[in-house]
Amino acid sequence: MRITEQSYLVLLALAEEPRHGYGIVQAVRDLSDDEVRLGAGTLYGVLDRLVAAGWAEASGEEVVDGRLRRYYRLTGAGREALAAHTDRLTALAARARRLVAPRPATGGAW
Amino acid sequence: MRITEQSYLVLLALAEEPRHGYGIVQAVRDLSDDEVRLGAGTLYGVLDRLVAAGWAEASGEEVVDGRLRRYYRLTGAGREALAAHTDRLTALAARARRLVAPRPATGGAW
DNA sequence: GGAGACGGGTCGTCGCGCGATATATATCGG
DNA sequence: CCGATATATATCGCGCGACGACCCGTCTCC
Numbered sequence: 001m002r003i004t005e006q007s008y009l010v011l012l013a014l015a016e017e018p019r020h021g022y023g024i025v026q027a028v029r030d031l032s033d034d035e036v037r038l039g040a041g042t043l044y045g046v047l048d049r050l051v052a053a054g055w056a057e058a059s060g061e062e063v064v065d066g067r068l069r070r071y072y073r074l075t076g077a078g079r080e081a082l083a084a085h086t087d088r089l090t091a092l093a094a095r096a097r098r099l100v101a102p103r104p105a106t107g108g109a110w
Numbered sequence: 111m112r113i114t115e116q117s118y119l120v121l122l123a124l125a126e127e128p129r130h131g132y133g134i135v136q137a138v139r140d141l142s143d144d145e146v147r148l149g150a151g152t153l154y155g156v157l158d159r160l161v162a163a164g165w166a167e168a169s170g171e172e173v174v175d176g177r178l179r180r181y182y183r184l185t186g187a188g189r190e191a192l193a194a195h196t197d198r199l200t201a202l203a204a205r206a207r208r209l210v211a212p213r214p215a216t217g218g219a220w
Numbered sequence: 221g222g223a224g225a226c227g228g229g230t231c232g233t234c235g236c237g238c239g240a241t242a243t244a245t246a247t248c249g250g
Numbered sequence: 251c252c253g254a255t256a257t258a259t260a261t262c263g264c265g266c267g268a269c270g271a272c273c274c275g276t277c278t279c280c
Contacts, residue, residue: 039269067227086210090203096196099125149238177258
């Protein structure tokens with residue numbers, strides 16, 4: 001499957017710990033500095049695709065204050081995919097930084 | 111407009127220097143370690159949206175070996191948008207690295 | 221009793237990715 | 251000479267993914 005910014009953020013949110021839907025929305029909002037706010041449609045669409053890809057799975061339910069929470073967790077494959085994409089992102093960001101900001105912020109010798 | 115990985119890579123390719131369509135495809139392929147290969151449909155779709163957003167503009171034509179080259183360059187606004195998104199990407203990648211990698215080094219062959 | 225946070229989910233629209241296709245020139249191997 | 255490959259442009263249509271609108275509820279606070 002295609003890894004978009006939204007699906008990547010969901011993977012990242014689940015990497016920390018298993019979360020329920022609403023918790024994922026908040027975690028993504030937090031991870032992205034309040035710039036990515038998942039709507040319900042986006043969330044469940046992403047979740048369905050992650051489960052179909054074998055990268056996430058349902059992880060039990062819980063009732064808190066009369067409200068149902070449905071949890072999801074990463075699979076091993078999901079964790080691998082996340083790590084791989086994170087490597088690519090890191091490399092890309094480093095490359096981009098060189099192209100975008102010609103002056104070295106770290107005061108390097110080059 | 112929405113900044114996707116594809117449109118981001120095109121912005122990055124144009125940040126280095128003005129390029130023509132085919133040159134952008136090759137630059138993106140290079141920037142992404144041969145993992146993102148823009149098809150014609152993707153390229154011109156992205157280009158249209160970048161121009162419509164005021165982030166890129168046509169920059170003259172040239173004929174080389176009997177083939178027409180149509181050049182595009184970044185605008186000031188495009189450069190700002192690119193820098194802003196690069197900052198977000200860098201921050202996200204750093205955050206992700208903390209969550210994802212208990213292992214010390216990147217260990218790649220690059 | 222109403223507003224707003226918390227919690228689940230579906231549906232329809234539309235933007236975007238992308239392959240297929242069309243058109244044309246230069247190069248190189250067989 | 252012919253076909254394959256690379257360079258170069260652009261359009262079209264399909265399908266997937268993002269996202270808001272909307273639906274159902276509970277609990278808390280005012």
